[in-house]
Amino acid sequence: MTVRPDDPAPHPHATAAEVEAAFEDTKLAQVLYHDWEAETYDDKWSISYDERCIEYARGRFDAAVGEADLPYERALELGCGTGFFLLNLMQSGIAKTGSVTDLSPGMVKVALRNAEHLGLDVDGRVADAETIPYDDDTFDLVVGHAVLHHIPDVEQSLRECLRVLKPGGRFVFAGEPTTVGNFYARNLGNITWKATTAITKLPFLRDWRRPQEELDESSRAAALEAVVDLHTFDPTQLEDMARSAGAVDVAAHTEEFAAALWGWPVRTFEAAVPDEKLTFGYRMAMYRAWLGLSWVDENVMSRVVPRQFFYNAMITGVKPAAGK
Numbered sequence: 001m002t003v004r005p006d007d008p009a010p011h012p013h014a015t016a017a018e019v020e021a022a023f024e025d026t027k028l029a030q031v032l033y034h035d036w037e038a039e040t041y042d043d044k045w046s047i048s049y050d051e052r053c054i055e056y057a058r059g060r061f062d063a064a065v066g067e068a069d070l071p072y073e074r075a076l077e078l079g080c081g082t083g084f085f086l087l088n089l090m091q092s093g094i095a096k097t098g099s100v101t102d103l104s105p106g107m108v109k110v111a112l113r114n115a116e117h118l119g120l121d122v123d124g125r126v127a128d129a130e131t132i133p134y135d136d137d138t139f140d141l142v143v144g145h146a147v148l149h150h151i152p153d154v155e156q157s158l159r160e161c162l163r164v165l166k167p168g169g170r171f172v173f174a175g176e177p178t179t180v181g182n183f184y185a186r187n188l189g190n191i192t193w194k195a196t197t198a199i200t201k202l203p204f205l206r207d208w209r210r211p212q213e214e215l216d217e218s219s220r221a222a223a224l225e226a227v228v229d230l231h232t233f234d235p236t237q238l239e240d241m242a243r244s245a246g247a248v249d250v251a252a253h254t255e256e257f258a259a260a261l262w263g264w265p266v267r268t269f270e271a272a273v274p275d276e277k278l279t280f281g282y283r284m285a286m287y288r289a290w291l292g293l294s295w296v297d298e299n300v301m302s303r304v305v306p307r308q309f310f311y312n313a314m315i316t317g318v319k320p321a322a323g324k
Contacts, residue, residue, distance in 0.1 A: 008126055010035050010106035022224060027128070029227040030103050030150055036224075038082065038106030042114075044271065046283070047084045049091065049118055057088035060145070060174040063253055064314040068170075071096050072141040076164065078129050078157065078173075079103070079147030083111030083122070085174070086143055090120050095141055099134070101127035129157040134164045141165075146175035148238075148315075149231040158245035158317075165319040171247070174314040178254060179232040181311030185264040192268040200273070208273050218271065235307050238315040247317025257301045259293040260311035266290075 014022070014032040022029035037044070047053060075095035077086035080102045090098055100111045100122060108124045115122035127133050129151045142161045151157045161171045177185070200209035209215075235252035242250040256263070266286050270278055297310070 008105045010038065010104075010109055012036050012038065012106055019224065023227055026152060026227060026230065027103065029224055031105070033224040033228045034081070034102070034104035035106035038104060038110045041082050041107075041110070042084075043275070045267070046287075047082060049087055049114060052287070053084065054088045054091050057085055057145075058092040058094070060085075060314060061089055061092075061094060061143075061172055063255065064172050064174060064251070064316040065170065070094060073097070074099070074139050075141040075143060076101065076132075076134070076139045077111075078132070078142060078144040078161065079150060080111045080124070081107050081145070081147075083114045085145035087111070087115055087118060087120060087122070089143060090122075091118065096121070098122040099139070100124040101129070101132065103128055130160060132160045132164050136163055137166045138164045139166065140169050142169070142171040144171075144173045148173050148176050149233070150228055152230060154231065155241045155245050158242055158247065162246050162317075162319045167319055167322040169319050170316060171318075172314070172316045174312065176238070176313040176315070177229075177232045178308055178311060178313050179234055180309050181256070181260060182232040185260055185311055188261065188264045189268040192265040193272055196269050196272040208277055210272065210274055215272070233313050235313050235315075238313055242315055242317040245317075246320070248320050250315070250317040252307075253314045254307040254310035254312060255297060255302075255314070256294065256311040257297050257305055257309060259290055259297055262293050263290055 012035045014036065018028070018032060022032050034041075041047070071093050072095040074097050075086060075089070076099045077083065078101055080086060080100035083100055086095070086098050086100060089095060098115070098120065100108060100115070101124065102108050102111070103126070105126050108126050112122065112124045125133055129147065130153055142165055148154050148157070158171070165171065197209070197215060199205060210218075235254055238252045239250050301310075
């Protein structure tokens with residue numbers, strides 16, 4: 001596990017004054033929110049580093065890129081979180097070595113710990129995506145998952161990605177919310193949270209209710225989430241930004257329509273009830289349902305529903321070769 005000793009330490013327990021200040025400082029909010037989430041993030045989002053999530057991460061990469069000459073020698077994950085995207089891509093054979101960066105020291109710490117447990121060759125930096133602390137022409141691949149919507153200046157971060165890429169290198173970002181998809185997903189999540197927390201107040205369902213202090217903490221985190229989620233995207237808008245940043249061979253793709261309509265209420269319900277109530281059988285049933293609906297999205301909905309109505313957007317582009 002390699003991290004610079006002068007990087008800041010995680011700060012998972014923000015004071016009330018810090019939280020208040022974060023509402024006026026989006027980058028402080030990013031650090032406080034993601035440091036708070038870091039140690040529980042994988043459990044919250046059912047993230048793993050086994051075949052299930054390896055297949056999911058590789059599927060997103062393949063959907064964005066198609067055929068590629070693999071493996072890439074060195075890859076960077078921007079806004080790595082716990083390392084979900086890069087570490088699972090590396091396990092699938094996408095890259096030999098990797099570097100993880102995030103504005104949150106807590107997330108970098110967890111990502112490096114996950115990489116160490118997996119035996120992967122990964123180093124890490126606490127870093128701002130708008131000023132990536134690596135030299136020009138360093139990486140063969142830059143990836144990110146659910147990160148661009150947290151960055152104030154998305155186009156500047158894409159310029160930085162192109163700067164640190166070698167000529168001909170590629171970036172791939174997945175898991176970005178579309179504007180339409182975010183509207184229905186957030187509303188479904190809010191309705192589910194209110195319904196679940198109300199119903200579990202009933203005497204015969206109280207053992208399905210998380211302790212009030214946990215629910216209150218989740219509500220405070222949700223308030224900060226409104227500060228850290230800065231953007232939603234139209235797929236065409238993403239393509240335009242990537243080209244404006246200097247990329248070529250740009251393409252955006254979208255996915256999850258029926259799967260998102262199902263998945264957001266399920267995830268919100270799971271966040272509102274005690275973990276011990278969610279049995280292995282339940283989790284597998286939910287996962288199989290999501291797989292089935294994803295198949296419907298890919299094979300049916302993608303042919304009849306405009307791409308901007310799907311929840312997740314992916315964008316890929318290439319750094320022009322030298323002299324072009």
